Amino acid sequence: MQLPYLITIFVFGAIFGSFFNVVILRLPKKESIIHHSSHCPNCQVSIKAYDLIPIVSYFILGGKCRNCKQAISFRYPLIETLTAVSFTLVYYVYGYTYFSVIGILLASLLIIIAMIDIDTMEIYDRFQIMILVLAFGMLLISPLPLLDHLIGFFIISLPFYLIAYLTGGIGGGDIKLIAIAGLLLGFKATLIAFFIASLLGGSVAIYLLITKQKNRKSLIAFGPYLCVGIYFAYLYGNQIFDWYLNFFS
Ligand SMILES: [Zn+2]
Numbered sequence: 001m002q003l004p005y006l007i008t009i010f011v012f013g014a015i016f017g018s019f020f021n022v023v024i025l026r027l028p029k030k031e032s033i034i035h036h037s038s039h040c041p042n043c044q045v046s047i048k049a050y051d052l053i054p055i056v057s058y059f060i061l062g063g064k065c066r067n068c069k070q071a072i073s074f075r076y077p078l079i080e081t082l083t084a085v086s087f088t089l090v091y092y093v094y095g096y097t098y099f100s101v102i103g104i105l106l107a108s109l110l111i112i113i114a115m116i117d118i119d120t121m122e123i124y125d126r127f128q129i130m131i132l133v134l135a136f137g138m139l140l141i142s143p144l145p146l147l148d149h150l151i152g153f154f155i156i157s158l159p160f161y162l163i164a165y166l167t168g169g170i171g172g173g174d175i176k177l178i179a180i181a182g183l184l185l186g187f188k189a190t191l192i193a194f195f196i197a198s199l200l201g202g203s204v205a206i207y208l209l210i211t212k213q214k215n216r217k218s219l220i221a222f223g224p225y226l227c228v229g230i231y232f233a234y235l236y237g238n239q240i241f242d243w244y245l246n247f248f249s
Contacts, residue, residue, distance in 0.1 A: 006091060006092060009087050009091045010084045010088045012084075013085070013086065013104075014054035014083065016087070016108060017054060017081070018054040018076075020108065021076050021079050021080070024116055024119070027124070028119060038052060042065060042068050043065060043068035045068070051066055054077075055081055058072060058074075058077040059077070075115075082111060083107070086111065087104050089235065090104050090235065091104070094235075098141050099141070102137055102138055102184075103234055103235070105134055106230070106234055107231055109127050109131055110227040110230060111227070113127050113223065118221065118224055122173065123174070123176070123223050128180055135149075135180055138184045144238075148186040148187055148188070151187040152183055152184075152185050152187040152190040153179050153182045153183040156178045156191070157176075157179035157182060160175045171221075171222070171223070174223050177226055177227075177230075178190070178194065178226060178230075185233055185237055186237075186238070188241035189233040189234065189237025189238050190233065190237075191241065192233040192240050196229035197225040197228065197229035200228060200229070201225040
């Protein structure tokens with residue numbers, strides 16, 4: 001029975017998600033991640049250990065600080081839940097294998113990258129380097145030929161680079177991310193990652209045009225959609241690609 005394992009991974013993910021909240025909030029402000037205990041951003045009172053249970057505490061507190069009653073951002077339980085669900089899905093797909101280890105580390109980095117990108121429109125190189133390390137780990141265990149991974153590095157990033165060079169329209173961080181993730185994924189899954197990202201980003205862009213919310217610039221950054229695409233491509237990219245080919249042949 002797999003259920004006890006899935007529940008364990010979910011809890012484990014929620015705890016990590018709660019740590020990612022701290023990283024996402026403090027890194028762009030250059031605050032220490034390890035020192036300072038968690039405190040309310042409004043009244044500065046440090047938060048008691050029993051109010052730091054991932055996902056659960058937010059609802060017990062009714063979304064308010066216990067001390068000053070200031071509303072707590074819904075992002076905290078959201079990121080905790082997102083991390084928990086993404087870890088669980090990786091384990092559900094890959095089980096007790098090295099692919100799950102790489103998948104869980106990849107999901108962690110993608111969540112942090114996406115959220116910091118939404119806040120600051122920047123993708124930090126240190127996280128790109130960590131994904132590169134994962135990509136090298138992947139090369140050791142991948143069932144795909146090495147050439148698939150090498151083509152993956154260039155297949156989207158090279159056209160992106162040329163477009164950016166000609167128009168200046170695409171951020172350098174996005175290009176690096178799809179290159180490095182492409183090395184990790186192999187070219188089939190990289191194409192799927194890009195397809196998912198374009199579909200999501202395009203839909204949101206159209207929605208913003210229709211509802212005339214042009215000033216919501218954070219939603220137009222491509223990085224977060226790319227992160228979602230890379231995550232699902234890691235789980236299902238090669239299957240989707242093969243299914244697509246079979247469908248049209
Ligand atoms: Zn407070």
